Amino acid sequence: MHIPFTPNHVQLVSACYPPTAALLTAGPEYSPNSQELSRLTYYAANRPGKIGKLGAELEKRVRADCRKAAAGNTRARASLLITLAIIKAIATECRRDMAVLSPALLASVNVTLSTLSADLEIAARAATVFTAWTTYTDGLIIGVDLKVTEDYMSCLQHFSRLGHLEHNDHETRNRTRLVGLAALVGVVNSEALYHSMTYFQPQVSVIMRALLVPFLQVDVPVLDHELADIKEQPNSPILDEFRSRPMLERRAASIHLHIDGDQGPSSGVVANTALRATSSLLGHTNGHQASAVVKASIETLDESQGWEQVEHCRWLAEKAAEWTQYQYRYAIPTRLVECLAEGQDAAQPTARHTTLAAMITTVFTSSTPLVNLSTSDIISSLISITLRRVTVSPGDSLLPALVECISSLGTHVYYADQIQDLAGELISRLVIVEASGVPGAGKGSREHARTQAVRCLLAGLLGLIHAADLHDAGKDADDDKRCSTSPTLPAPAEQRTSHEGQIRPSRRTKVTPEVWQDTVSLVCDHEYAVRADYAKALVEYIENEIPKFADKSDADGVRRPRPLADGPTQQSNTLKTMLYGDTTTRFLHALHAHLYALATCSKLGFHGGSSTSTSSSERTTPTNGDDSSARGGGESSANERRSVNFPSRSRRTSLVSRMLRGAPSRLLPSAHIAADFSDFGNILAVMTALHEQLPVRGLLTGIPMLIALENASRVQGSFDASTAPVLRSIKELVARTWLVLGKVWQASTVTEIAQQALSALPTAAPLPSLPDWQFGTLQPPQQSIPFPADLQITAPLPDIDNDALLDALTACQSVQDATGLGQSDLLRRLNGHEWSADGAFKDSMETKTRFDSLAGDGLSPLFKVAPALMHAENMSMHSLARSGRGVGVTDLREALEGRSSMSNPNLAGRVPSISTLDHTSSVFPDQQGQHGFSKLAPTRSRPQQPLRKPRPGEVRDVLNKLGIGKQNGNGNSAVLKSSFPAIQKTTSKNPPAFTPPYTAS
Incomplete structure (x- = not known):
């Protein structure tokens, strides 16, 4: 019945509902009157200023219907479903003005889920409205309007709870989880998640709780099967179309419940949806955001006690690196190492520590490339964690896993000197531990800690080199597979022969003997376990790593x-x-x-x-x-x-x-x-x-x-x-x-x-x-015979x-x-x-040998390489020899003061000077047989001479050589010529008269 003085927008909204007596028979669609709904959406689309009033009216109806439906009123429940359908229709037609409708829409969804989340049909209708908003919003309102942001985060909490809800009835549980996950898929593909960096971490923390729990409850083979299905069918069966078009051309997903009487959704279907959401989330993140996703995942594993499922965690780490964009994959292992370092002081290693180490190893040993990875920072952190665990307990059970982590870094070789740089880092720490022990170790376990730390670093060093050889051999096998129908796997040697008989050099630089020589003192270590491990490492280094050249x-x-x-x-x-x-x-x-x-x-x-x-x-x-x-x-x-x-x-x-x-x-x-x-x-x-x-x-x-x-x-x-x-x-x-x-x-x-x-x-x-050795692992200490x-x-x-x-x-x-x-x-x-x-x-x-001067020329190496580096006509090369130096203002000043010979040997005789060109900084024995760093010894060319007065004509000679004095007949008074030709300037005796651009009237 028409009420006098009722606003037009209220009348349009009321007309969309069926009569009160027909509300109970409006199911199962519970849809508004189509003709009246068209009039309402046309009104809203052509009058954007009225959208706020329409939203307020619909929110008021939602609150009233929720309160009555919670008390058992079935007509109010039907009216609520229709109201939510009206809100979605307006959101779809008024997508350009979504920011105006957002406060009422999010408040309505939040109230609905807070009051009637147990009603799965109402939750599905609310999820449909929420997905429409995530489809068309630009996310600018998140973090700006605090009330809208609060309602949005509350909606995320509700859908996340639905996504990992536990229920005795598996069919009901899977239906509920699908509703929550479908809404979260919309969030993952929405600009609302990625626009505000401040709220990205809180949103991801809520989302990952729902995404990880479903796939932890199925076996790894099921995950592999569902992942293969995702690759074959990228489009989700739940979401019709999403984010594949510009915002104004998108179609909002319609979330439906499972039809009664059909077979209920399986856990694999739920895991499929969770995997789609996770892969989409990591596929849209940058490096900082990917690190936040890993952090949220670790927090979820802490809450759900998921660290016991090692295979699932390793699978997740490997796929997370694969799903992340190519240039941001480094964030996955970097964040895992940081999380492992956070718990390095624990008295006893927990399942969290061992699983994190296994995840790091899995990421490094996978075939997924990890560009931009700072391997030096990673290995430095892993070494610090290893030494810290040795300090806590020399027999710590986490040490073998840490050795595997260090060794696995050799799998990814991205530049020629990478393995040598990493080996140098390991050897430098090894030398310090050998001489000084492990800082912080107890007095009673100091020697045991030192021995164990040396053994761990040695095992990591050997595993690192061996993993690099396997990586190199695998690359060669891939090349042969592309070039030949019957390839063979070549051995990890300095040079490998391809199927065509050509010599193929190794892709990486070998660890030089100069770097390895610092470890030779371990041959005489007073602990046999160290001596035995180093003997095996030495044999492997000599056989496979040391440069052999023609020998x-x-x-x-x-x-x-x-x-x-x-x-x-x-x-x-x-x-x-x-x-x-x-x-x-x-x-x-x-x-x-x-x-x-x-x-x-x-x-x-x-x-x-x-x-x-x-x-x-x-x-x-x-x-x-x-x-x-x-x-x-x-x-x-x-x-x-x-x-x-x-x-x-x-x-x-x-x-x-x-x-x-x-x-x-x-x-x-x-x-x-x-x-x-x-x-x-x-x-x-x-x-x-x-x-x-x-x-x-x-x-x-x-x-x-x-x-x-x-x-x-x-x-x-x-x-x-x-x-x-x-x-x-x-x-x-x-x-x-x-x-x-x-x-x-x-x-x-x-x-x-x-x-x-x-x-x-x-x-x-x-x-x-020598005993057998398994590379990349920490073997039990060898006992002497x-x-x-x-x-x-x-x-x-x-x-x-x-x-x-x-x-x-x-x-x-x-x-x-x-x-x-x-x-x-x-x-x-x-x-x-x-x-x-x-x-x-x-x-x-000894580093300075006679080999450098076999010809007897006695020249410095700097002079020898100079002609190859600089052209002979380049005057800058003459600065290497003092006798070829030109004359400058300093020479004039010194000539006036009578000290010309101290700066310019062209003007007078040589004076005491110190030369650094023929000296090298090296370590050599002194007269007492001790070794230390050599010091640069000043070498004087001749005894010190007292200052003298300028000789007659000396100042004039300097002026002539500078080109300031009177020119000689041949015009060659100046000694120093410019290295570049002078810029020729054309001048005229009678310059052209200045002509103004205008004439005064």
Whole structure:
């Protein structure tokens, strides 16, 4: 009935409802009168100023109907459904003026869900209205209008609760979840989510609660199946069309309930919807927003106790990186590492820690590229977490997972020097921990923490390199698969051969010996677990990583001539490099020095600590009467702590040198060695790999050490049965190394002599071999193997004929061809009578060699490279030599003061000067044998001369050379000419008269 003085907009709204008596029969559609609804929407679209009044009227009706429907009034429930349909129709037709309708629309949806969320039909109709708003809004009102923002966040809370609602009836639960998830899909694809950075994190925190719970409740194979379905059918079966068109051309989704009588939705369908929403969310985010999504996901896993489902979490982490935009994927692992670092101080690792570590490893080992990832920051954080967990407990169960995380970084190689940079970061921390221990470790567990930290970093270093090799091999396999129908997987070597027989270089830079050399001191660590792990790492480095250039053997361990690769010029250059030293040669010098010390010293380690094994602790008396060795082994704990406080490079070098100076040249009859039986097996494995992989360098640097080691085992005087097992192990080590040399160089005479020497030794168990190693994991600590207790030696051991072996080896034609030296030169080079561990260590530290000035020119390297860098006509090159410097104002001032010779050698004689061009900053031994950083020593050209008065005509000469004085006839008074041609200016005696642009009237 028409009421007088009723506003027009109220009449239009009222006309859309059926009669009150017909409300109960309006179902199941509960739709308004179509003709009257058209009139209402036409009115609203043509009168935008009335939209606010229409919204207020509809909101008033929603509040009244909700209050009555909650009390059980069925007519009010029907009226509410119709009202919500009217609101959606107006929102669809008035999309241009959505900001005016937003307050009433969001308030109506919020009131409806707050009052009648248990009514699934009403919730679905409210979700339809909400989705219409998310489709057409520009999001500008969020964060500006506080009331609208509050209603919007409240709606998100309601739909999120519906999205992960738990119910005993699975069909009802899945229906309810689909309604909530459908509304959240609209939010994920709406500008309302992404416009305000302030409210992005709160919205995502609410949304992720509903998106993660459904997929955690299905198996991983179901998730894979649903994900494959999403890729085949990108359009959602619930949402008709969304965000595929401009805002004004979009169609709002219509959310419907499941039809009664049909089979209810399964959990897979719900998971499908959640996966669509999650993939869409990550696909629209930038780096900061993706990090916020990961943070919200972790908070949800905390609340839902989802960390126990490790496979689901790993699956989620991998797919999150895949769904995120290419340039923002780095945010996923970066945020995971940050979350892992937040809990690094926990007393005991929880499921959260282990699952986060597994997620990080999964992301790094996946095939999804992660560009813009700061690998140096990531590995630095992982190392800090590892050391912190070692401080908390050396036996922490999280350490193996952290080692896997560090190793997995090698899977993604994006620039050539990446692995070398990461290895350098690991080695730098390894050196600090080796010398100083782990900061913060308790007094009782300090040594155990140091050992465990070194082992963790070593395992991570090996795993990192191995993962990079597998990554490189996989790339080669992919290339071969594209080029050949029957590809083969090449081995991870420095160079790989493709199916066409071409040599393919590695995609990454190898870790240089200069970087690795800082770790060589671990050979002589006082803990056997560290020595054993490092021996395996050393063998792997020599076999697969160290640059070999032309110095390498074939796959069977035999070095054969390569006429194409090793021509005379190449052999000459290689020999010069080996004789005068390069990074590989210096590394081998240091390695042999430490191996000798391990085989002969009674004390190992920087601070004179002894081995922890029983057999080593029983042999801790000094080898000889060297006072420095005894002082090094008898330092107090106070001195040890003082050494820990100064882990500088010079201090560390001094400690290593002191330890190596304690290596005796001859063992006494009662000598006791700190090394165990298994240590000699490790030394043999290292020496075997060294001579097989670097035959020429190993020959030139290793033979003198072998001779010196055998000479040290020749004990003179009374026979001591307690020392005999050690001496026998040394002789077996030397003999077996000679066998390797005979095989590598195909010297049958060397093999026969070595075999005779080996058979002459008393029968005993062979030297232990290296244990198996699984890359990328932290293995249990290795236990040392003591010397055989049943070995009874009652007579002096026979000596090995070093002279015969040297003669046989140097007479070998393959050795002479490879080195380019004759037999006499080889004998002088390989004679080890003057070899010492300390001397070899000094050779490893020498960086300035005669190799740079073999021509005898004596020029600085800077002068040598200058012609290649700058053209000869470029006057700036002459600034490198003081004699070619031009004359300037400073010379004039000094000429007036009588000090011309101090600045310009062209004007007078030379004066004292300091040159830095011929000096390099390096570490070399001083006169006392100590090592430290070299200081630049001023070099004066001639004694200091007193100042003098300017000579007659000197000032005039400077003026003439500057071009200021009187010009000579030839016009060549100026010495310095411009490097660029002068700009020619054309002048005229009679310049043109100025003509104004206008004429005054």
